[in-house]
Amino acid sequence: MSDQGAIETMALPEIQQIIPEVGEIPTPAVLEQAIVQATPEAENAPSWFGQVVKRVSDAWFEPKSFEQNPEVYEKLGVRTYKKYVPTSGDLVRRLVWKRFGDESWVKGNVDSLKSMERFTRIYExxxxxxxxxxxxxxxxxxxxxxxxxxxxxxxxxxxxxxxxIMTQRYNRSRLYRTIHKMEERQQNSNQPPKPQS
Known part of the structure; x- marks a missing residue:
């Protein structure tokens, strides 16, 4: 058996323990955990390397100033494309995935949206x-x-x-705005009320 085959064989049982049984749709958090545990050597990289990778990836993936307005991608037809994507388009989600438990992917909280934002980076x-x-x-x-x-x-x-790629950037820009609004609302609700004069 080659070294590559040995590595794949060693990682497979670990991944199978993490990912749910066949038939269940794994959540982004479960997939992310499986990826991290299947590549333990990444944790042994020097800390400066991780910082460089994070800075470069953040610079690439964070929405640019022209992306703040969703009309840029909408004019390029991203919403139409997004509607008909065969794996996760709006039409497929409505007709197929909701019947198989797709509601577990995104909940209405900040942590779930941040998890989805990380997955837009992976997909992109x-x-x-x-x-x-x-x-x-x-x-x-x-x-x-x-x-x-x-x-x-x-x-x-x-x-x-x-x-x-444009669809992921469009989605991420929308997620950033929503996360920011939710965090702002949460921060405002935690502040004591202003005294009335």
Missing amino acids: GIHATFLGVGVATMAAQLQAGQIEGAAFTAGLNTLVNVYP
Whole structure:
């Protein structure tokens, strides 16, 4: 057995203990815990490395000033795309996932929204990685003179990676605003009432 196979075999039982039985939809917190426990070597990295990774990822994932207004992504068709995504679009959620316990994904509290925000980062990172693979494939096709193949790859990459990235950024911007409002409301409710004059 190769070293890679041994690592995969060792991590599999740990992940299976954390993730619920087949048929249940794992929550973002459960998936995050499974990822952390399956990669214990990440905890042994130098502290400065973790700080650099956090700063870079925060700089990349935090909504930019132009993203504060959701109309930017709405004009690009993100809401329409979001409605018809085959795995988690609004239509699929309404018709399929609600019947299988999807209500466990997001609750109406700040912690749940922060968990969902972290998962928008993960989903965006996955799609950004595959976007890079798609761009490299397209470049190779162009270099080989396969114009039709490159055009097909560009279209597919747009649907499968660019729009999902924009959707995650759109969702994260909305989550940031909602989290901020909820924390502000919570902070205001914890302050003593102002004396009347």
